[in-house]
Amino acid sequence: MNKRIRKLLFFIIVFNIILFLFTTKTFAREISEDIDSIDDSQYPGIKAMIQDLKSRHPNWKFKVEYTNLSWEEVINAEHQGHSASVSPSNLVQADSPSYGGLWICEICENQRYDTGSWYCASVEALEYMMDPRNSLNDSDLFQFMQLSGFDNFDNETVRNTLKQMASKYPLINDECINATIEAANTYKVDPYYIMAKILEEQSVTSPLYTGEGYNGLYKGYYNLFNIGATATSGNRGDVIINGLSYAASQNWDSKSASIKGGVQIIAKNYISQEQDTLYYQKFDVIGDSKYEHQYQQNVLGAQTAGSNLKKLYSTYDPNLNNNYSFIIPLYRGTPSEKCPRPAIDRQHTLSSLNGIAGDVNGDNQVNIGDVIYLINYINGKVQIPDNKLPLARVCGNNNLTIGDAILLINYINGKAVLKNVGVITSTLNQTTTVKLLPNGSDYKNISQGMEIKILKLAESPVADVYWDLVVGSNGVYGYIPRNNYN
Numbered sequence: 001m002n003k004r005i006r007k008l009l010f011f012i013i014v015f016n017i018i019l020f021l022f023t024t025k026t027f028a029r030e031i032s033e034d035i036d037s038i039d040d041s042q043y044p045g046i047k048a049m050i051q052d053l054k055s056r057h058p059n060w061k062f063k064v065e066y067t068n069l070s071w072e073e074v075i076n077a078e079h080q081g082h083s084a085s086v087s088p089s090n091l092v093q094a095d096s097p098s099y100g101g102l103w104i105c106e107i108c109e110n111q112r113y114d115t116g117s118w119y120c121a122s123v124e125a126l127e128y129m130m131d132p133r134n135s136l137n138d139s140d141l142f143q144f145m146q147l148s149g150f151d152n153f154d155n156e157t158v159r160n161t162l163k164q165m166a167s168k169y170p171l172i173n174d175e176c177i178n179a180t181i182e183a184a185n186t187y188k189v190d191p192y193y194i195m196a197k198i199l200e201e202q203s204v205t206s207p208l209y210t211g212e213g214y215n216g217l218y219k220g221y222y223n224l225f226n227i228g229a230t231a232t233s234g235n236r237g238d239v240i241i242n243g244l245s246y247a248a249s250q251n252w253d254s255k256s257a258s259i260k261g262g263v264q265i266i267a268k269n270y271i272s273q274e275q276d277t278l279y280y281q282k283f284d285v286i287g288d289s290k291y292e293h294q295y296q297q298n299v300l301g302a303q304t305a306g307s308n309l310k311k312l313y314s315t316y317d318p319n320l321n322n323n324y325s326f327i328i329p330l331y332r333g334t335p336s337e338k339c340p341r342p343a344i345d346r347q348h349t350l351s352s353l354n355g356i357a358g359d360v361n362g363d364n365q366v367n368i369g370d371v372i373y374l375i376n377y378i379n380g381k382v383q384i385p386d387n388k389l390p391l392a393r394v395c396g397n398n399n400l401t402i403g404d405a406i407l408l409i410n411y412i413n414g415k416a417v418l419k420n421v422g423v424i425t426s427t428l429n430q431t432t433t434v435k436l437l438p439n440g441s442d443y444k445n446i447s448q449g450m451e452i453k454i455l456k457l458a459e460s461p462v463a464d465v466y467w468d469l470v471v472g473s474n475g476v477y478g479y480i481p482r483n484n485y486n
């Protein structure tokens with residue numbers, strides 16, 4: 001080949017590679033600083049809340065990230081792993097008076113995970129913690145602080161601030177302070193973020209902090225960020241051993257080595273991978289490994305670390321007037337109202353219910369593949385006609401499809417128990433014929449006799465019917481109609 005052509009080809013290839021890298025890097029994220037243009041009908045309430053924060057803190061910089069993910073998809077994707085072998089993506093502290101009732105996953109109930117002090121988190125807990133509107137306030141905002149590109153801090157100011165904090169937090173000692181400052185300079189990571197993370201992860205008595213080892217093993221090793229400290233067994237000892245074993249594999253034989261090594265991993269695996277806020281480190285809603293690359297399972301992890309971060313900043317900047325930058329995630333289909341804090345009590349009493357059907361995917365329309373709930377509840381009893389069920393009307397939409405499943409549900413003290421399963425065999429005008437399956441049959445993952453529980457009460461009706469979110473004991477979700485509750 002002619003030398004000049006080869007040279008030209010070479011440049012074309014290099015140019016294209018650069019163009020490819022440039023475009024994928026630049027346009028992969030849709031981040032905007034234009035707060036005034038946020039569409040309030042798509043992202044209700046966000047614009048006003050950010051504008052309010054900006055008006056009270058003129059130095060703060062806000063960006064919004066259009067994740068292009070739907071709220072429903074994100075919540076479903078985070079509500080996964082309901083078994084000991086997989087381990088849930090999100091956990092909530094067990095045995096705590098603040099996190100009972102609707103905080104706890106209805107599928108897993110009192111199944112314990114991780115160290116044995118954690119329950120699987122519910123849909124309500126996830127919605128409450130992930131809804132950015134619940135954290136667009138002075139106390140919870142710092143979980144959105146942008147952590148990347150941090151190379152402008154004064155070592156002595158940092159040292160003095162951390163020394164002041166040490167009186168409040170005994171685990172901050174001189175060795176931790178020195179290692180934090182060194183790691184912050186080396187990896188261009190905010191030193192206060194490093195310390196906030198340690199405070200969130202550690203206690204002074206944890207073997208991962210003390211270096212005393214566990215059951216005679218791994219004495220002299222430290223893992224202040226709890227990297228690799230997980231276990232599916234639900235046994236605290238296994239979590240500690242796994243964390244210490246990881247520390248030994250990295251040769252973290254001092255607090256200092258653990259901090260420097262840990263910051264290197266966090267900077268490389270999280271911050272430079274666009275998980276550059278505490279929120280994104282907890283809830284992995286951007287990047288290629290979506291929902292899988294999450295720093296911790298504690299559903300409150302981002303909020304706790306964020307509030308520690310804010311405390312550290314306010315030690316040297318009491319009115320928080322510095323130029324902090326925040327990235328707020330936006331989700332398509334954000335609910336019109338802020339997701340409420342889950343109730344600690346989940347008891348509801350049903351008084352009466354009348355007929356009709358619901359769908360599984362929550363769009364209030366019945367489509368092929370949906371599971372249908374048919375209920376005829378009269379005078380406190382479920383009426384089960386022999387081979388023919390009452391007219392099925394779904395929010396005025398009669399798209400019942402042959403092959404759809406029909407469930408008959410009996411309500412007892414607020415618990416719904418599946419009584420029978422039927423399959424639609426024909427639909428004609430306003431009537432539907434259903435063939436009940438023999439006792440003990442399963443259909444579309446629904447088993448007879450399966451208990452169904454109410455997960456969430458609908459707050460507004462659709463065509464005069466309130467559709468409450470329910471879940472079967474095998475994790476199948478559905479909506480059931482409600483007319484009256486006491």
Ligand SMILES: [Zn+2]
Nearest residue numbers: 082105108120
């Ligand atoms: Zn669960």
